[in-house]
Amino acid sequence: MAHRMLRIIPEKCTGCMQCELACSFVQTGRFQPSRSVIRVHLFDEQASYAPYTCFQCGEAWCMTACPVNAIAINPDTGAKVVLEETCVGCSLCTIACPFGTIFYNPETKKAFKCNLCEGDPACARACPTGAILYEEMPAVDWMAPWSAKVRSGYLEVVGAGGA
Amino acid sequence: MGGWTGQLLRVDLAAGRATVEPLNMTWARDFIGGRGLGARYLYAETDPRVEPLAAENKLIFATGPLTGTNASCGARYMVVTKGALTGAITTSNSGGHWGPELKFAGYDMIIVEGRAARPVYLWIYDDQAEIKDAGRLWGKTTWETEDAIREEVGVPDAVVASIGPAGERLVRFACIVNDRHRAAGRSGVGAVMGSKNLKAIAVRGTRGVTVADPRAFLEAAWAGKARMAKNPVTGSGFARFGTLATMDPINEVGALPTRNHQHGQFEGVKEIGAGALKKSGRLLTNKACFACTIACGRVTRVTGAGAARYTVHTSRKNWRMAAEGPEYENAWSLGADCGVSDQDAILMANYLCNELGMDPISMGVTIAAAMELFDRGVLTEARCGIALRFGSGEALVRMVEATAWRRGIGDELAEGAMRLTAKLGHPELFMGVKGQEFPAYDPRGLxxxxxxxxxxxxxxxxxxxxxxxxxxxxxxxxxxxxxxxxxxxxxxxxxxxxxxxxxxxxxxxxAVGPKDVVPMLAAATGIAYxxxxxxxxxxxxxxxxxxxxxxxxxxxxxxxxxxxxxxxxxxxxxxxxxxxxxxxxxxxxxxxxxxxxxxxxxxxxxxxxxxxxx
The missing domain is CATH 1.10.599.10 (Aldehyde Ferredoxin Oxidoreductase Protein, subunit A, domain 3)
Structure with missing residues (x-):
């Protein structure tokens, strides 16, 4: 089933942080980029700015790792969402996620991540340059190629070779 | 309450102490913030006759109620002090991420007073404010300082505002640089910081900014943003061409000051303007400050022959990376006003000003004055170490470096054009007012x-x-x-x-005037402005x-x-x-x-x- 997804076009990003401001405002009612689940990395020396957030990957290691099943799929949006009342704050998900896009909030002692704003992502609305789009895209198992590499011993080879 | 955090940080460098105090909310209402509130505190706390570089002068960093919100371009902080260049009150503005980060840490302002016995920097992480030893950082460029502090405090997200060698050496037009390429540029606020032995202020804030009426605020901010998107300047012109878009029209009316304001048009304008920057491949992309929906910043790089010809500084690795500039002002002051039409030289001089921490406007106009003095035989090649001819990119870049470190003739350029021309017997060749050099618009034609x-x-x-x-x-x-x-x-x-x-x-x-900003201010602060x-x-x-x-x-x-x-x-x-x-x-x-x-x-x-x- 195809859901709308966040498509990010880094070439269009100017590094203005409007997405972080919008995201944090939706979550906390404050302009608080430290609580944003979309993060813009400014690679100044390379003249490159890259927003990144959870792309709701098919394999969802956060969900797999959670010992209390506190991460579920919203059937309407396809988003993996944290069930706050179930989450025990163990942080395993933040370690499991290979992309660093699920976070731990020391104030609430819960995990938090992108939930696609119930189907109307604030970051995409706020972006002034069209670098963040919310579009229907074919379901892609983003993790599959990487998983395959892991299973074929790719990492051991890389590790051994020092590359 | 919203908009303001309601707190300021007072830093007594002599005592090595940082204390939090409540913001004077009556002043906040009447003077709003930033330039206004900073000036109100300076007025209350300093004697206007104080020497700018004396310990009694205070250095105030002030944000406004919209700094750190999602209002388009709500990124700014003001440095308010008695200017080292002018002896007048100065209010020097910078963008980037530093102002918002200070708000996120929970402060509207920092008031720095006194002088530290030895070089220090201030490290603020939310509630924690610490004065730390900067002996190891003294002599480092602003870019090196940012990296070194982030490494030392172990917080990669820390935002740093620092002075370079120019501020340390009290160059009269030294600036304070944050985010590598953003500067509180004018009037020598960096020299005041240097006189206090304060190398940098690094901030990390995680707490965020609240607004009094979120719904009304978002509506007002979004309305402003929509107006800016539709406007030809803020919507597309500045993003495509930067402020350099201004150069051609100003030259066309004969108001582009050239060769220390001797002429009103520059024959090399096509080589240093927005079109040339784009076509030459030196422009890599454009960049925004925090919350900015304009993105006028020019991210550029000098490569090949230009880099080989003009690389003078020791930290060579920096020159292989992308940097920022030039703005219209810098391209004019380092370009047309010095008669230089080589864009590589202008860019390199611009990067050097950022790295060493100097205002490129005052730098360019001071070099232009020196070039005119050279033209008239007052300054000589023997004294300057190079023929200071109008149009010489080599002379331009050499003078920028010499000024920051106060080497040779640079020691005299470091005093600014007013003092330089007076000392050499030609005060009429100073192009400026109240000691501060002119920017890029000729008042004879405008x-x-x-x-x-x-x-x-x-x-x-x-x-x-x-x-x-x-x-x-x-x-x-x-x-x-x-x-x-x-x-x-x-x-x-x-x-x-x-x-x-x-x-x-x-x-x-x-695109946006008082009618658009007032609803944002009212919704942010809860005061019916x-x-x-x-x-x-x-x-x-x-x-x-x-x-x-x-x-x-x-x-x-x-x-x-x-x-x-x-x-x-x-x-x-x-x-x-x-x-x-x-x-x-x-x-x-x-x-x-x-x-x-x-x-x-x-x-x-x-x-x-x-x-x-x-």
Whole structure:
């Protein structure tokens, strides 16, 4: 089933942080980029700015790792969402996620991540340059190629070779 | 309460102590923030006759209520102090991420007082504020300092505002640089910081900014953002061409000061303008400050022969990376005003100014003055170590480096053009007002700009009353003096109250005015500001700064322009034969300001502005 997804076009990003401001405002009612689940990395020396957030990957290691099943799929949006009342704050998900896009909030002692704003992502609305789009895209198992590499011993080879 | 955090951090460097105190909310209401609130605190706490580089001078970093919100261009902080270059009150503005980060840590302002016994830096992480040893950082460039501090405190997200070697060596026009390429640039605020032995202020804030009425605030902010997106300047022009877009039109009317303001047009303009930057491949992309939906920043790189020819600095690895610049002002001051048409030289000189921590406007105009002195045989190759000819990119880059480190002739350039030309017996060759060098608009061809320069409280400045907007891009006759007093006052008051005090970038003004900003301010702070209130606050701020300057010893005689502007017309071009007719505008300006013939605010005016007790 195809859901709308966040498509990010880094070439269009100017590094203005409007997405972080919008995201944090939706979550906390404050302009608080430290609580944003979309993060813009400014690679100044390379003249490159890259927003990144959870792309709701098919394999969802956060969900797999959670010992209390506190991460579920919203059937309407396809988003993996944290069930706050179930989450025990163990942080395993933040370690499991290979992309660093699920976070731990020391104030609430819960995990938090992108939930696609119930189907109307604030970051995409706020972006002034069209670098963040919310579009229907074919379901892609983003993790599959990487998983395959892991299973074929790719990492051991890389590790051994020092590359 | 929202908008303001309601707290300031007071840092006593002599005692090595940082304490939190509540913000004076009556002043916050009347002076809003940033430039206004900073000036109010400086007025209350310092003697205007203090030496700028004495320990008694204070250095204030002030944000506005919109800094750190999602209001387009709500990125700004102001550095308020007695300027090392001018001896006048200065309010030097910077963007990037530093101002918002300070708000996120929970402070509207920092007041730095006294002098540390040895080099230190201030590290702020939310509640924790610590004065740390900077012995290891002294002598490092601003770029090296940022990296070194982030590594030392172990917080990669820390945002750093620092001085370079120029600030340490008290170069009169040293600036404070944050995010590598953003600067509180003018009037020598970096020298004041250097005089306090304060190398840097690093901040990490995680707490965020609240607004009093979120719904009303978002509506107002989004409305402003939509207006900016539709406007040809803020919506696309500045993103595509940067502020360099201004260069061609200003040259076309003969108001691009060239070779220390001897001419009004530069023959090499096509080689250093926006088109050349794009076509040459030096422009990599554009970049925004925090919350900015314009993105006028130019991210550039110099490669190949240009890099080989002009690389002078020791930290060579920096030159292989992308950097920022030039803005219109820098491309003009380091370019046209020095007669340099080699874009590589301009870019390298621009990067060097950022890295070493100097204001490129004052640097360029000071070098231009030195070049004219060389032309006249007052300065010689033997004394300068290089032939200081107009048009020489090598001389330009060498002088920038020598000035920051105060080496050779650089030691004299470091005093700024006013002191340099006076020392060498040619004070008439200083192009500026109140000790501060001119920016890139010739007041002979743009009558309004001349009045704005003469009456700006921080010395010659294009941002305090940008009449060129109406005179070149609008409908006003640039050569007429009628209506310029009214226009200048209006722009000064609007800018002070609406953008400079609120924490917005003044570049929003093509699309967004007081009517758009006031609903944001009201919703953020919970105070029912009206447009009148904010314009009145702007007038109050301008008058407060004026009072401070009068007490510092400035008089109406200082509201003037160099003799070249008043009696020496450009020899050719569309502004040929014209001089600034300041005398036709200044009395009218004093009159509508409610000032007497000596330029002093009348008691009635001060009472009207609530400044009677000062």
């Amino acid at each position: 009558q309004g700009m001349g009045l704005g320069y003469a009456t700006s409280n921080r010395g010659a400045c294009h941002l305090r009353a940008f009449t060129a907007g109406a005179e070149v891009f609008g409908k006003m006759d640039r050569t007429a003096t009628e209506g310029k007093a009214e226009l200048t006052k209006k722009l000064q008051d609007t800018g002070a109250g609406t953008y400079d005090a609120a924490g917005l970038c003044s570049f929003v003004d093509s 009206t447009v009148d209130d904010v314009l009145k606050a702007g007038e109050r701020i301008h008058n407060l700064e004026r009072l401070w300057n009068l007490r510092a010893g400035f008089t109406a005689k200082d509201d003037t322009l160099p003799p070249r502007m008043l009696s020496e017309p450009p020899p050719s071009g569309p502004s040929a034969g014209m001089v600034s007719r300041l005398h036709e505008m200044l009395p009218r300006y004093y009159e509508i300001r409610g000032w007497d013939a000596e330029g002093r605010p009348t008691p009635a005016k001060l009472a009207e502005l609530g400044l009677a007790t000062l």
